[in-house]
Structure formats: C-alpha cells, structure tokens
Amino acid sequence: MTHTRKPDPVDAIVVGLGATGGTAAKVLSEAGMKVVGFDRGPWLRAQEHYSGDELKFINRNYLWPDPKLFPRTLRHDEESVAEPFPFSPTPQLVGGGTNHWAGWVPRPRESDFLQRSLHGDLDGANLADWPIRYEHLEPYLTKVEWEFGISGIAGADKYEPYRSKDYPSAPLRPTRFGKRFYEACNKLGINGFPIPHAMVTNQHKGRDPFNTTSFWNQYGDPSTARSNTLTTFIPEAVATGNFELRAESFVREIKVGKDGRATGVIYIDPDGNEVEQDSGIVVLSLGAIESARLMLMSKSPSFPDGLGNSSGQVGKNATFHEYVFAVGLFDQEIDDPLYGWTGNYISGGTFEFYETDEDRGHIGGCLISASQTCHPINMVFPGRPTWGQGMKDADRDYFSFAMKIGAILHDMPVESNRVDLDPAVKDAWGLPVARITHKPHVNDVAMSKWQVDKNSEILRAAGARKTIPVYLQRMTGNTCHQHGTARMGTDSATTVLNEWCQSHDVDNLFVVDGAGFPSSTGVNPTLTMMANAWRACDYITQVYAKGREERIKVG
Numbered sequence: 375m376t377h378t379r380k381p382d383p384v385d386a387i388v389v390g391l392g393a394t395g396g397t398a399a400k401v402l403s404e405a406g407m408k409v410v411g412f413d414r415g416p417w418l419r420a421q422e423h424y425s426g427d428e429l430k431f432i433n434r435n436y437l438w439p440d441p442k443l444f445p446r447t448l449r450h451d452e453e454s455v456a457e458p459f460p461f462s463p464t465p466q467l468v469g470g471g472t473n474h475w476a477g478w479v480p481r482p483r484e485s486d487f488l489q490r491s492l493h494g495d496l497d498g499a500n501l502a503d504w505p506i507r508y509e510h511l512e513p514y515l516t517k518v519e520w521e522f523g524i525s526g527i528a529g530a531d532k533y534e535p536y537r538s539k540d541y542p543s544a545p546l547r548p549t550r551f552g553k554r555f556y557e558a559c560n561k562l563g564i565n566g567f568p569i570p571h572a573m574v575t576n577q578h579k580g581r582d583p584f585n586t587t588s589f590w591n592q593y594g595d596p597s598t599a600r601s602n603t604l605t606t607f608i609p610e611a612v613a614t615g616n617f618e619l620r621a622e623s624f625v626r627e628i629k630v631g632k633d634g635r636a637t638g639v640i641y642i643d644p645d646g647n648e649v650e651q652d653s654g655i656v657v658l659s660l661g662a663i664e665s666a667r668l669m670l671m672s673k674s675p676s677f678p679d680g681l682g683n684s685s686g687q688v689g690k691n692a693t694f695h696e697y698v699f700a701v702g703l704f705d706q707e708i709d710d711p712l713y714g715w716t717g718n719y720i721s722g723g724t725f726e727f728y729e730t731d732e733d734r735g736h737i738g739g740c741l742i743s744a745s746q747t748c749h750p751i752n753m754v755f756p757g758r759p760t761w762g763q764g765m766k767d768a769d770r771d772y773f774s775f776a777m778k779i780g781a782i783l784h785d786m787p788v789e790s791n792r793v794d795l796d797p798a799v800k801d802a803w804g805l806p807v808a809r810i811t812h813k814p815h816v817n818d819v820a821m822s823k824w825q826v827d828k829n830s831e832i833l834r835a836a837g838a839r840k841t842i843p844v845y846l847q848r849m850t851g852n853t854c855h856q857h858g859t860a861r862m863g864t865d866s867a868t869t870v871l872n873e874w875c876q877s878h879d880v881d882n883l884f885v886v887d888g889a890g891f892p893s894s895t896g897v898n899p900t901l902t903m904m905a906n907a908w909r910a911c912d913y914i915t916q917v918y919a920k921g922r923e924e925r926i927k928v929g
C-alpha cells in the first residue's frame with residue numbers, strides 16, 4: 375500500500391459512524407468544528423437499499439459483517455485457542471448497529487451507576503461505580519429522545535427514575551401477544567408497560583409515522599420511521615457544511631506525536647491506498663470491541679502496549695448482554711399471520727425484577743420484554759429443524775402460537791473477560807483481529823436461571839400450555855451489546871478514560887461508545903451510549919476546545 379496524498383487537517387476526526395459516532399458527528403459539527411468521519415462500510419440510502427427481504431437482511435451478509443473480511447475469534451478461558459466466531463456482530467456500515475436494530479430504548483436506572491457502592495466486593499467480579507451519576511446523563515437522555523423521536527409514555531413504568539420531559543411520540547399500539555403479556559402481569563401484580571421505541575408514531579422532523587409493520591428488527595427500514603443515525607443525525611451533520619463523511623475507509627491506526635498526543639489517523643481508502651489524516655482531536659466510536667482493537671493496534675514508542683493503555687486496562691472488563699429467554703406455546707393463535715406480519719417485534723416489558731433482591735440468590739436484575747419469535751425463515755424456537763419438512767411443520771404448528779419473554783442479561787464485569795489482539799488470525803487487511811475471552815460470572819448464570827424461570831411463569835399466566843427455557847451456559851455471542859473495554863473512572867492506574875470519555879494518557883483522544891461503561895446495566899444500552907456520547911462531545915466543544923478543564927465530583 376502507498377501513501378497517496380495528505381488531506382488538510384481538521385478539528386476533529388470521528389472513527390465509526392454508528393449510534394455514537396453519528397451522535398458525535400452531529401454534536402461536534404453543529405457546534406462549528408470541522409469534522410471528518412470515517413466508516414469502514416458503505417454509505418447506503420434507506421429508500422433505495424432497504425426492504426423487508428428476510429433472506430437478504432437476516433441470512434446474508436447484506437448488513438451483517440462478512441466474517442471472512444472482518445473475522446473475530448472467541449475462547450471461553452485463557453488456556454484455549456480462540457476459534458473464529460461471529461461474536462456480537464453489528465452492521466459495519468454508515469449508521470452502524472442502528473441500521474437494523476429493534477430500537478428499544480429504555481432508560482438506565484440510578485443503581486446502574488452505583489454497582490460498587492451497592493454491592494461492595496463480589497467475588498470474581500470487578501464491580502465499579504461510574505464516575506458520573508444518572509442525574510449527569512438525564513439531560514442528554516432527554517436530548518436524544520427528543521432529537522431522535524422516541525415513542526413511549528412517561529410514568530407508565532412506575533420504576534422509572536426522574537425524567538425532565540415526556541416522550542415526543544405516543545407509544546406503539548400493543549400487539550396481540552403484548553395484550554396477553556399485560557394480562558399476565560396484571561394477574562401477577564407486575565408493572566407491565568410499553569417499552570419506549572426509536573420509532574416515530576407522529577410526524578417528526580420530516581419523518582412519517584410508523585406504518586405498523588414488523589419488518590424492522592434486523593431489517594433495514596425504507597420508511598425511515600425507525601430512528602437511526604443514517605437517516606437522522608448523519609444528514610444533520612452533513613447539512614452543517616462542517617462534516618465530511620468518508621465511507622469505505624478503514625482506520626487502521628491512530629497516530630501519535632513525540633509528545634504522546636494523537637495527531638490523527640491512518641486509514642485505507644476505497645482504492646486501497648493508505649492515507650494520513652491529521653486532526654486536533656480523535657474521537658473513537660467503533661463499538662467497544664473494535665475501539666479496543668484499534669487502541670491496541672496503535673502502538674508507538676510512547677505507548678508500546680497500545681494507545682492510552684499505560685494502565686494495561688484497554689480491552690479488559692468487557693461485558694456483553696447475552697439474550698436469554700423462555701418461549702411459550704399456546705393452543706390458540708396469539709400471533710396469527712395478520713398480526714405476525716404487522717404489529718411490532720416487541721410489545722410490553724417490565725422493570726419489576728431490576729433491582730437487587732438477595733432472596734433470589736444473585737445481585738442485580740434486568741429488563742424483560744415480550745416479543746414475537748421473529749419471522750418464519752428464522753423463527754426463534756429451540757430445537758426447530760432449520761430446513762426441510764421438519765422446519766415447515768414446526769412453522770405451521772408453532773409460528774402463530776408462540777411468543778417469547780426475553781431478558782437483557784445484566785452481566786457482571788470480570789477483569790479477565792476481555793478483548794485483545796489475536797496472535798494468529800488476521801483480517802482482510804492483514805491486521806490482527808479482536809480475540810474475545812469470556813466466561814460468565816456465577817452471578818450471570820444464577821440471574822439467567824432465575825429470570826428465565828420467572829419469564830416461564832409469566833408465560834404460563836398468559837395461557838401458555840408449555841414453556842421452553844433458554845438459560846445461559848456460556849457466552850454464545852447472541853448479543854450485539856458491547857461495553858466496558860476502556861472503563862471510565864477517576865483513577866488512571868485502574869481505568870482508561872476519565873468522566874468525559876477522555877483518555878487519561880492522551881488528552882485529545884476520546885472514546886464515546888460503550889467501551890467507557892464501567893458496568894453493562896441491565897437495559898438495552900444504546901440510548902445510554904448516545905446520551906453519554908452527546909455529553910462528552912458537549913464537553914469537547916464547550917470546555918476542552920476552549921482550553922479549559924472541568925471535573926465532576928460524585929459521592
């Protein structure tokens with residue numbers, strides 16, 4: 375590869391233009407900074423490229439990353455050799471995971487920021503408090519909800535912490551299976567409520583309301599009713615005239631000057647040339663796995679173990695929400711073809727089991743919610759044959775008669791659960807891939823067992839004649855929620871970033887995706903990630919860029 379040219383320097387570079395990178399691009403460029411954003415994938419256009427084609431979107435690598443180009447490897451303990459595995463895949467293209475996310479956007483809870491204070495030492499885990507509290511994030515949760523157009527109903531979740539504003543859009547209508555869920559919750563004294571969705575139900579900033587189709591979880595949405603950064607924040611950043619987007623541009627290294635500060639990045643352009651882009655600030659938002667990988671790949675005399683890694687903590691304490699669930703089978707159709715193909719993928723949920731109750735035998739808890747079993751080619755039904763007559767029979771017998779209740783498993787941070795560079799496996803550019811080492815903590819296994827059994831009980835109260843539990847045994851990678859590989863905290867010896875997502879070691883390097891989360895929370899994390907990215911970018915433009923510094927005092 376050759377160096378072809380050196381573009382003019384800019385104020386800020388954003389690497390990765392998904393949920394958090396799209397947020398960073400908007401906030402920085404709207405504040406007047408000259409920004410270049412890179413994404414390794416293409417810049418698709420929703421109305422041209424997206425549809426409800428189940429094979430294309432779910433079974434092919436149209437949006438999913440191609441494991442031959444972007445492999446990852448997985449091992450379950452330190453001693454094993456990691457095997458290639460599509461662990462925690464999210465779309466690698468402009469818009470990132472928001473291209474085919476379901477868009478459940480519940481808020482985190484106050485307890486999520488206080489895991490160490492609440493629980494002290496948990497054997498085998500590495501619990502930490504966040505260096506911020508819910509109150510520091512609340513204004514930004516509200517900003518994302520309003521800018522993005524979130525539908526929901528304030529107060530319906532009786533456990534919801536303080537919110538400064540209602541939702542901009544009314545909640546999605548309950549589905550047929552959702553009604554069953556609410557009935558069961560009423561019987562059992564559980565507070566069921568409509569999960570807030572990144573889906574507009576009224577006109578919102580030029581976008582039409584949701585057309586009541588279930589073709590959106592894992593599909594690209596051509597209607598643009600589903601909020602994603604591809605059709606919202608990124609065009610808004612471009613409209614400022616301050617943002618230049620370079621798609622199909624793979625960033626392979628963050629450059630460092632003699633003073634140990636970041637000077638920009640080296641990327642591979644769509645023609646395969648290596649290009650250097652200089653910049654005053656570098657913002658990483660590649661997702662927690664790839665942000666850690668890029669930091670570890672960016673070795674220099676000042677940082678022989680990877681950029682910003684003087685603590686040796688980059689990649690460690692990685693947390694992932696394995697999705698566990700119970701499927702309920704009903705005698706009557708509860709999701710018939712009409713309702714199955716319309717309506718929405720998930721309906722009601724509850725925070726009833728979120729806070730610690732030590733009588734359950736574990737700490738923490740998680741959000742649970744009722745959903746379809748997805749679509750027929752990919753029906754989520756344990757033991758179902760995946761082809762032939764057996765599959766057809768299973769679909770006929772069960773597809774319209776099944777619902778599931780799933781849990782966002784609130785896994786515990788463990789230092790040895792981590793991302794590092796695989797010593798043997800390389801990607802399409804000849805660079806070491808991310809190797810994931812993960813063994814669930816005993817608390818994760820106990821929580822999964824208790825919660826899945828509780829979900830089965832709710833399904834039975836909803837009228838299920840049979841329930842099929844799917845517990846956690848080992849981390850299968852059935853997760854697209856990634857956190858914790860570059861923890862935020864006040865101590866530079868044990869954490870990577872400070873409370874502003876700013877590297878302790880490199881003052882002009884910020885990591886604004888889930889990598890900074892000291893704990894995973896028990897909710898779908900993207901709203902929290904986007905709010906946190908917005909908060910960090912406000913700090914960059916309002917404080918850091920003016921040569922000032924501020925600290926947050928907690929506790």
Ligand SMILES: Cc1cc2nc3c(=O)[nH]c(=O)nc-3n(C[C@H](O)[C@H](O)[C@H](O)COP(=O)(O)OP(=O)(O)OC[C@H]3O[C@@H](n4cnc5c(N)ncnc54)[C@H](O)[C@@H]3O)c2cc1C
Nearest residue numbers: 390392393394414466467470471476477478625887898900
């Ligand atoms: C099917 C599905 C359903 C989901 N549903 C929900 C949900 O309901 N609620 C929820 O909260 N979350 C959901 N998620 C998770 C959500 O998508 C992620 O949490 C979120 O996208 C993470 O945001 P991010 O900015 O960290 O990374 P991403 O959105 O993944 O963006 C990272 C970007 O970085 C780019 N990139 C990576 N490496 C490089 C490189 N070296 N150079 C240049 N660019 C690079 C990638 O191409 C990508 O576009 C879902 C995900 C999937 C896949």
